Amino acid sequence: MTNFDFLAQPSALPRPDVTAADAQAIARDRFGVDGTPTELGSQQDRNFRIDGPSGVFVLKVANPVFSADELAAQNLAMGALHDRGVIAPRALPGLDGSDLQRVELGGERLIARLLTYVDGDPLTGEGELSDAQLRSLGDIAGRVAAGLTGLEHPGTERSTQWDLRIAGEVVDRLADHVAQPARRRLIEEATRGALARLEPLRDSLRIGVIHGDVTDDNIVITGADIDGTDVPAGVIDFGDVSRGWIVAELAVAVASALHHVPGEPLRALETIAAFTAHQPLTDPEIEALWPLVLLRAAVLVVSGEQQVAVDAGNTYAAENRAHEWLVFDVARRVDPDEVESLIRWRLRRDAAACAPLPLFDLGFDDSDVLDLSVTSHRLDEGRWLEPDIEARLLTETGRSNGRAVTRYGEFRLTRAVPESAAATPTLALAVTARVPEGTRVHAPVSGMLTASGDDWVLSSPGLDVWFSGLVPLDAAAREVAAGDPLGTTETLTVQLSRLAGHRPPAFVRPGAEPEWRALSPDPSPLFGIGLAAPEEDPDALLRRRDASFARVQEHYYAHPPQIERGWRHHLVDTRAQTYVDMVNNVTAVGHAHPRLVNAVRDQWALLNTNSRFHYEELSDFTSRLAELAPGPLDTVFLVNSGSEAVDLAIRLAQTFTGRRTILAVREAYHGWTVGADAVSSSIGDNPRALETRPDWVRLVESPHSYRGKYRGPGAAAGYLADVAAQLAALDDAGPDDAGLAGFIAEPVFGNAGGVMLPDGYLAGAYELVRERGGVCIADEVQVGYGRLGEYFWGSEQQGVIPDIITVAKAMGNGHPLGAVITTREIAERFAAEGSFFSSAGGSPVSARVGLTVLDIMRDEHLQENARIVGAHLAARLDELAKRFPTIGAVHGLGLYLGVELVRDPVTLEPAGAEAARICDALLAEGCIVQPTGDYKNVLKIKPPLCLTVEAADFFADALERVLSD
CATH class of the missing domain: 3.90.1150.10 (Aspartate Aminotransferase, domain 1)
Structure with a gap:
């Protein structure tokens, strides 16, 4: 039988059919070990723990596609590592002296082996790994790689699906088992990208015998103190032993660490550093490492999906799928250029550099510094999205000041990428200066100046200075002394690196900032000015918020990004990472709309006061609202919020009817003021809502078309029958002033997530209410004002005209603005309560905001x-x-x-x-x-x-x- 070749075999490799009783008989009859079998997990073999009077053992029954040579090679590898002090199992001889026992089960010829049992706890179930555990994983992988050096056996000449040399072919062959198209596309795209990076390196990667599966599943902690710096560990499961890329041993270990540190994948540097203490990496291996991590993750997920498809009872493979997908997701989000630089830095810390001299005979000051951060007003009105905006702003500043310079350590908004599913490189490690054409550049340190493509590098002990845009005095490489002229420039980009001969990325993604600042330090001293941007700390800001801001005013997310800019339907955090805003119905016309910004600025420069004064904006805005309102609704009250609007609407209904009772819908939310909260019964917002309604509020069944009491075509009739019964009971009870004043409901069930009311529900409810002289209130705060697309008002969808409409949110695009729109008759009756006044409601600025929002909605359709x-x-x-x-x-x-x-x-x-x-x-x-x-x-x-x-x-x-x- 020849050794296994995955590409020449059927891709389906279900485990052999071996029962616990079979395992018990094999251990007893072939190895003389009697004991109780317990099945252990395996992707393609059958493994059993055997507990008996003579000890604990592991019986392995190999998949029949694997040859005796391959199993003998695994036994040899175990023995080699054991002899070199690595804690590993050993193959035991059978009763006939052979450690490979051929058995026949169900007409299938199989090979069984009995191994010593390595006691300990696997890393798999440890949750988040400590640094010590991450180092332990790398330490054992490195010792295994070193221990197998020089091993030779014909059984290692095999090709399994885990051999990363054929990872592309494996993914191609198995990707169809990934059922979801979006997932499959991700796998295929990531694989293509990793293979492209790997292709020029393939012939430079060392090949040797590797374990191939040093993972959290196969590392067992044998020491008690897992938080110490020296964690004894053993390795098990040698089923993937073969010849392969030596660096693949590390790639496999790193991939297995990622699902334990998904939020901080660069902590895997601990694993890498520990590995190289035993098995140093070559330059090509460092470059190849992360593409191999990503390929390992891709192979894991497609193999897991395929194995479950062909072996439905394989709970081991099924349970592993979740963390395999997590490993892939984490790996694909890490930039390979960035992690390569960090690996080099972690492994090769150079000597300290000397203090540099200034580059120019120019006196830079703070006015020359170009702010490209998220809060820079130079980037308002979406300028941050314009092509070449950095160069143009540098030119603008340079022309006015004679010089301009960017900042180091700044998360640049100009590098933000809208609609990006992964973090984008925005942290600047380089500085660019704009100076008068022909300005001379001086050597900041002594060293060798050499060309690198279009760039130049000045190499000195402990520090490389990289230049883009330098016009050298001499095109030849040469030694220079600190202060010597190097050439001239007009626009010069400078970056420092403490990795000899290696330039880090000029921009990197958020995370690992201390490492980046050490690897590529601040070049500000070369300009004679402190240029570095202040470091952001969203967590510290959150602590300040919690210290002074009532915590009942909740924030989104346990660890929220610090959002400091919006543009149209995007939000941007202080690290210049963008998000599509799918929740901000307040900002109807989009964030930072230039027309609205300018309108507010211009009006505030003229006048802002209260509505008791006489000014044009108030009349213009209320007239527009009255024109937009349906039917007889022609009179407007302006307030500050939706809660105030609902509160006022309730008071209007009660005053107009002379009665107190308000009928409201269960599960609804209307606001936070006393009146608005009284008619809100959502337990999602107030767990005690149903217990604490005042006696003047009566609740009717929620007309929820999906999970409500009535569903389907007759749902409206069922709900309306309940409303009629409740109103009849109200008719017969209490004094006249306790009778029905009004009914409030959203025309679309907004708080429930946009649930459409059953057709005819509002028409029927309004009829029942109006029969008793009640007032019908449509709360359009969330669902109205054009949001439904088909209709400007939600009540239009239900074919009704309310007596009162409440609206807010979208009216002001984030400015505090709300309105109550009703009939003149209802509005005038309110005079019995005295005059009405809202300090900011209807102010010149508020009215101008409202008018501009309506203009934008109209003009931009x-x-x-x-x-x-x-x-x-x-x-x-x-x-x-x-x-x-x-x-x-x-x-x-x-x-x-x-x-x-x-x-x-x-x-x-x-x-x-x-x-x-x-x-x-x-x-x-x-x-x-x-x-x-x-x-x-x-x-x-x-x-x-x-x-x-x-x-x-x-x-x-x-x-x-x-x-x-």
Whole structure:
């Protein structure tokens, strides 16, 4: 039988059919060991722990595709490592003296081996690994790699699916087993990228016998003190022993560490450093390491999916899939150039550099520093997205000052990439100066000046100075002394490196900032000025917030990014990472709209006071609102928020009718003021809501078309019958002033995630209320004002005209602005309560904001955009719902949508915890979305109305990837 060749074999390798009884008989009859068998996990073999009077052993029954030579080579490798002090199992002879026992089970010829048992706890179940554990993983992998050096055996000449030399072919062959298209595309794209980086290195990578599977599954901690610096560890499972790339031994170990440190993947540097203490890496191996980590992750996931498909009972393979996908996801998000530089730095710390001299005979000062950070006003109005904006701003500043210079250590907004599913390199490790043409550049240190492509490097002990844009005095390499002229420039980029002969990336992703600052230090001293940007610390800011801001005013996410800029439908944090904003219905026309910014600035420069003064903006704005309102609603009150609007609407109804009782819908949220909170009954916002309603509030059944009491075509009739019964009971009880004043409901169930009310529900409810002289209030704070696309007001969808409309949020695009729109009759009756006044409601600035928002919505056709993009996004979400049973329903209309998540599509058990995890995962994908509803299981999707089809697709693709996990 020849050795195994994965590419020449059928790809399906189900485990041999071996029962526990078979294992017990083999151990007893072939090895003389009697004991109780317990099956252990394996991808393709059968492994059993045998506990008996003579000790504990492991019986391995190999997959029949593996030859005796291959198994003999594994035994040899175990023995070689054991002889060199590595804790490893040993193969024991059978009763006939052979350590390979041929057995026949069910007509299949198999080979069994009995191994000594290595006692200890595997790293797999350890959760987040300490630095000591990460080093232990690298230490044992390095000792294994060193211990197998020079080993030769014909059984190692094999080709398994784990041989990273054929990783591309393995992924091609098995990728179809990844059922979800989005996941499959990710695997294929990542594999192509890794192979492209690896191709020029293949012939330079050393080959030898490797274990091939030194992972957290196969490392056992044999010492008690896992927090110490010296953690004794053993290695098991030699089933993948073969010839391969030596650096692959480390790649496998690093990949296995990643799911233990998903938030800090660069902590795997501990594993790498520990490995190289025993098995140093060559330069090509350092360069190849991360592409191999990514290939290992890709092979793991496609192999896991394939193994489960062909061997449904393989719980070991099935249970491993979750962390294998996590390993892949973490690995693909790490930039290989960045990690290569960090590895080189970690492994090769050079001597300290001498103090450098200035580059120029120019006196830079603070006015010359160009701010390219997230909060720079030089980048307002979306200028940060313009091509070559950095060069143009440098030129502008240079022309006005005679010189200009960028900052080191700055997270540059100009490097931000909208709609990016992974972190983008924004941290500047280089500095660029704009100086008068022909300015002479002096050597900051003594050393050798040599060309590197179009760039130049000045190499000195402990420090390399890299130049882009230098016009040298002499094109030949030469020795220079500190202060000597090097050449001239107009625009010069300078970067320092403490890695001899290696230039780190000029921009890197957030994370590992201390390492980057040590590897590529601040070149500011070369300019004679402190240029470094202040270091950001979002966690410290969060602690300050919690110290002074009432914590009941919650924030999104346990560890939120510090958001300091918005643009259209994007948000940007202080590290210049962008997010598609899928939740900000307040910002209807988009963040930082230039027309709105300028309108507020201009009005504030003229006048801002209160509505008791006489000015044009108030009349213009209220007239526009009255024109937009349906039917007889022609009178406007202006307030500061939706809560105030609802509060005022309730008072209007009570005053107009002379009665107190307000009918409200269960599960609704209307606001935080005393009146608005009284009619809010969402237990998602207030767990005691149903117990604490005042006696003047009566609740009717939630007309929830998905999980409510009545569903289907007759749902409205059922709910209306309940409303009628409740109103009849109210008719017969209490004094006249306790009778029905009004009914309040959202025309679309916004708090539940955009659930559409059953057709005819509001029309029937309004009729029942008006029969008793009650007032009908439509709370349009969330769902109205063009958001539904098909309709400007949500009540239009239900075919009704309310007596009072409340609106806010979208009116001010983030400015505190709300309104109550009603009839003149209802408004005038309120005079019995005295005059009404809101200090900021209807102020000149507020009115100008409201007018400008309406102008932008009209001129940019945002209601139509909500219709088109909303329909496109809803179709994408509906398609996902067909493939992912976790999506119970897609609610809503236009750009007010909700994705309801359930654990069971029949019982509709809410998936609240899953929704929270999905929102966290979507943040990592570059999307901000949050859960809503009484069970916090609905993803509320209510972005700025300027959302594009491309951004909608970006969100849908991200959700598909997250749901696939």
